[in-house]
Amino acid sequence: MNKEKKLWITFIVVVTASFAVLGYYGFEIYQKAPPLPERVVTTEGEVVFEGQDIKDGQNVWQSMGGQEVGSVWGHGAYQAPDWTADWLHREAIYILDLWSQEEHGQSYESLASEEQARLERRLQLELRENTYNESDGTITISPVRAQAIEYLNDYYKGLFMENPELDELRNYYAIPPNSIKDEARMHQMNGFFFWATWATVTERPGSEVSYTHNWPPEDLVGNKATGDLLIWTGFSIILLLVGIGLMVFYHAKMKEEEDPERPVEDPLMKQTITPSMLAVKKYIWIVCVLILIQVTFGVVTAHYGVEGDGFYGLDLSELLPYSVSRTWHVQLGILWIATAWLGTGLYIAPAVSGKDPKFQKFGVNFLFICLLVIVFGSMAGQWMGIMQKLGLAENFWFGHQGYEYVDLGRFWQIFLFVGLFVWLALMVRPLLPVIRQRTAERNLLIMFLVSSAAIALFYGAGLMWGRQTNLAIAEYWRWWVVHLWVEGFFEVFATVVSAFLFVRLGLLRTKTATLSVLLATVIFLSGGILGTFHHLYFSGTPTAVMALGATFSALEVVPLVLIGYEVYENYKISRATEWLKDYKWPIYCLIAVAFWNFLGAGIFGFIINPPIALYYMQGLNTTAVHAHTALFGVYGFLGIGLMLFVLRSLYRVQKWNDKLLSFSFWSINIGLLLMVLLSVLPIGLLQTIASVNEGMWYARSAEFMQQPGMDTLRWLRAIGDTIFAIGLFAFVWFVFSLNSKKKDPLDEKPRKDYKNPEEKRQLEEVK
Numbered sequence: 001m002n003k004e005k006k007l008w009i010t011f012i013v014v015v016t017a018s019f020a021v022l023g024y025y026g027f028e029i030y031q032k033a034p035p036l037p038e039r040v041v042t043t044e045g046e047v048v049f050e051g052q053d054i055k056d057g058q059n060v061w062q063s064m065g066g067q068e069v070g071s072v073w074g075h076g077a078y079q080a081p082d083w084t085a086d087w088l089h090r091e092a093i094y095i096l097d098l099w100s101q102e103e104h105g106q107s108y109e110s111l112a113s114e115e116q117a118r119l120e121r122r123l124q125l126e127l128r129e130n131t132y133n134e135s136d137g138t139i140t141i142s143p144v145r146a147q148a149i150e151y152l153n154d155y156y157k158g159l160f161m162e163n164p165e166l167d168e169l170r171n172y173y174a175i176p177p178n179s180i181k182d183e184a185r186m187h188q189m190n191g192f193f194f195w196a197t198w199a200t201v202t203e204r205p206g207s208e209v210s211y212t213h214n215w216p217p218e219d220l221v222g223n224k225a226t227g228d229l230l231i232w233t234g235f236s237i238i239l240l241l242v243g244i245g246l247m248v249f250y251h252a253k254m255k256e257e258e259d260p261e262r263p264v265e266d267p268l269m270k271q272t273i274t275p276s277m278l279a280v281k282k283y284i285w286i287v288c289v290l291i292l293i294q295v296t297f298g299v300v301t302a303h304y305g306v307e308g309d310g311f312y313g314l315d316l317s318e319l320l321p322y323s324v325s326r327t328w329h330v331q332l333g334i335l336w337i338a339t340a341w342l343g344t345g346l347y348i349a350p351a352v353s354g355k356d357p358k359f360q361k362f363g364v365n366f367l368f369i370c371l372l373v374i375v376f377g378s379m380a381g382q383w384m385g386i387m388q389k390l391g392l393a394e395n396f397w398f399g400h401q402g403y404e405y406v407d408l409g410r411f412w413q414i415f416l417f418v419g420l421f422v423w424l425a426l427m428v429r430p431l432l433p434v435i436r437q438r439t440a441e442r443n444l445l446i447m448f449l450v451s452s453a454a455i456a457l458f459y460g461a462g463l464m465w466g467r468q469t470n471l472a473i474a475e476y477w478r479w480w481v482v483h484l485w486v487e488g489f490f491e492v493f494a495t496v497v498s499a500f501l502f503v504r505l506g507l508l509r510t511k512t513a514t515l516s517v518l519l520a521t522v523i524f525l526s527g528g529i530l531g532t533f534h535h536l537y538f539s540g541t542p543t544a545v546m547a548l549g550a551t552f553s554a555l556e557v558v559p560l561v562l563i564g565y566e567v568y569e570n571y572k573i574s575r576a577t578e579w580l581k582d583y584k585w586p587i588y589c590l591i592a593v594a595f596w597n598f599l600g601a602g603i604f605g606f607i608i609n610p611p612i613a614l615y616y617m618q619g620l621n622t623t624a625v626h627a628h629t630a631l632f633g634v635y636g637f638l639g640i641g642l643m644l645f646v647l648r649s650l651y652r653v654q655k656w657n658d659k660l661l662s663f664s665f666w667s668i669n670i671g672l673l674l675m676v677l678l679s680v681l682p683i684g685l686l687q688t689i690a691s692v693n694e695g696m697w698y699a700r701s702a703e704f705m706q707q708p709g710m711d712t713l714r715w716l717r718a719i720g721d722t723i724f725a726i727g728l729f730a731f732v733w734f735v736f737s738l739n740s741k742k743k744d745p746l747d748e749k750p751r752k753d754y755k756n757p758e759e760k761r762q763l764e765e766v767k
């Protein structure tokens with residue numbers, strides 16, 4: 001059996017086996033999710049919440065922006081508290097104080113530590129016991145807990161509506177007054193907060209660990225790190241070392257391939273440009289516009305961290321609250337990156353075959369219009385949702401789903417899902433005839449289509465939850481989309497596309513490229529698919545999920561550790577021949593992709609990845625460090641690099657403004673690095689210390705976050721952010737300035753006078 005065939009078989013085995021396990025434990029998650037009760041009653045028979053309140057409350061929370069304002073179970077935004085950690089701590093303190101007053105006539109704080117410990121133990125027995133009765137679906141609580149809930153109902157009502165005493169706190173949290181406009185909705189949302197918090201402290205039947213694996217850390221209620229967290233942390237680190245060892249061995253064993261003979265002239269310049277390829281230009285322009293909007297909302301969102309109710313004195317929060325600007329910032333990031341890739345795919349497909357199938361140009365234009373409708377339609381819906389202008393069902397369909405990264409309403413989700421298949425069809429049509437010809441590139445093209453198909457298909461996992469699905473189950477499917485995209489099929493897509501471009505440029509042999517793409521795919525997916533569970537350690541799942549997540553996600557880091565090879569190879573390639581100077585910046589973008597894959601995904605990802613680390617860090621700024629450096633660093637740069645490749649081919653005769661591109665490239669990289677090193681990372685690490693010492697509630701509290709030192713660190717973000725934003729502006733400027741130059745897109749003459757006399761001679765000969 002040849003090597004290629006073996007790799008294809010391994011690929012199929014890995015994917016099938018991984019999905020079987022992912023599916024099996026998904027089934028377990030359905031069975032073992034914290035139960036949604038029919039009602040919550042006191043031992044005296046008083047109904048505290050109806051089950052329907054809790055479900056509707058989840059929808060109210062979603063309508064307000066859900067995970068875009070504070071977080072629940074550690075997932076969401078970093079401004080404002082984690083509502084479950086916050087509720088839990090306030091509930092604990094309230095009850096402890098109540099008992100202390102009853103028994104000693106003084107506050108819990110002022111008690112001797114021995115007495116405090118006794119009350120804490122009493123509290124733990126009270127809160128941790130599982131009183132859910134499966135047969136009638138009730139959760140029974142004591143009157144004292146009901147009293148605490150009443151107090152908390154009042155507190156949250158004041159916070160989300162308009163208690164003037166909480167003005168300052170609202171400002172710190174960047175929550176405008178009357179974020180929730182009606183008392184019934186407020187009661188429902190409190191029901192949801194109660195239930196989500198109940199799950200964090202209530203022990204699973206037959207176990208001493210809570211539904212969320214004792215997350216959030218909180219000593220008062222006995223939420224402590226478990227032995228399992230430690231064991232699987234150790235195991236995952238050892239496994240990472242084993243993986244690296246094997247990989248180094250494998251690399252050492254591999255024979256160095258000789259480089260192929262470099263073409264003397266840029267082969268891409270001979271390529272015909274079909275009408276549908278020309279139509280891709282506007283994709284690039286709209287990406288530029290979306291980048292500008294995204295960065296602007298990023299600046300606004302970050303600014304809410306230092307000025308909770310406005311923007312340099314401008315009262316912005318009434319019209320454009322934090323949750324709107326954060327939603328748009330996050331969503332536009334995904335959408336412009338996706339649009340850049342969609343555009344590149346649409347450019348490459350007909351380029352390979354050299355001609356457009358029927359109606360190809362129409363299809364490209366049609367998809368473009370659809371994308372615009374989805375982008376701006378969903379943004380409008382989200383604004384209406386957050387401004388509380390929609391009913392709960394309308395909000396689900398057209399407004400804000402409140403689930404980070406898949407915030408858009410269900411209608412827009414379906415629309416986008418269909419759009420992705422239209423995209424796929426537009427790529428399959430020109431490529432299929434080429435694949436049938438069984439050329440050497442066949443396997444690469446198949447892999448390209450497989451990863452594109454997977455990107456389209458897996459977006460469908462976002463349709464698996466309904467409006468009132470249990471949060472634990474909705475989270476399972478949400479991470480199918482987010483994780484399987486970014487740590488699975490996007491990595492594959494990135495590898496295939498860059499390999500393919502190098503093959504087309506004549507810099508890599510087709511066979512070498514095919515083998516390395518197949519191997520990389522197998523490696524990425526063997527860790528990546530089950531790695532999904534590293535997002536689900538604490539979201540109401542059984543322990544096995546944590547064990548599997550820790551184990552397999554550690555394997556994801558193995559290929560990233562060795563990515564230096566790739567950087568060096570690409571760097572060598574960029575200097576191989578004179579005409580490649582024209583591709584310096586696109587290739588440098590691929591080098592940046594590799595660098596950030598190592599630092600942003602590999603290192604910053606692994607910092608938070610071991611179970612014991614994430615136990616203390618979930619929902620802190622350390623996650624933001626990772627998210628920015630990985631999502632922008634890897635896929636944002638890939639998007640920019642791919643667009644530059646396309647532009648190089650579209651604008652053949654123009655002389656590129658090298659200085660501007662160089663400035664842009666370095667500003668973006670340096671800005672991103674400074675953003676995290678000067679500000680977000682130190683904040684995250686200080687929060688981690690606070691979380692270990694005091695508990696999660698404290699690490700996210702206004703008390704901690706509003707200390708002067710922390711405020712300074714937040715302001716320091718402006719340095720990196722500004723350099724970063726200027727770099728992106730420069731890029732956009734570059735793209736639009738190409739149009740003002742003399743242009744003739746179908747001109748095929750070589751652009752340059754080659755400085756190297758040998759190359760010039762060769763070129764003359766060829767002619």
Ligand code: HEM
Nearest residue numbers: 486534535553556601602605606608609618627630631634
């Ligand atoms: C290019 C690849 C990657 C991208 C684009 C990426 C992106 C992201 C994003 C956007 C988040 C969510 C942040 C938030 O909730 O605000 C996240 C979370 C996380 N990522 Fe990655 N990631 C990548 C690779 C990795 C790798 C290789 C690891 C480690 C094995 C990793 C570990 C984690 C962990 C542990 C979390 C937090 C889990 C949670 O709170 O649910 N990521 N990542």
Ligand SMILES: [Fe+2]
Nearest residue numbers: 483487531532
């Ligand atoms: Fe992940």
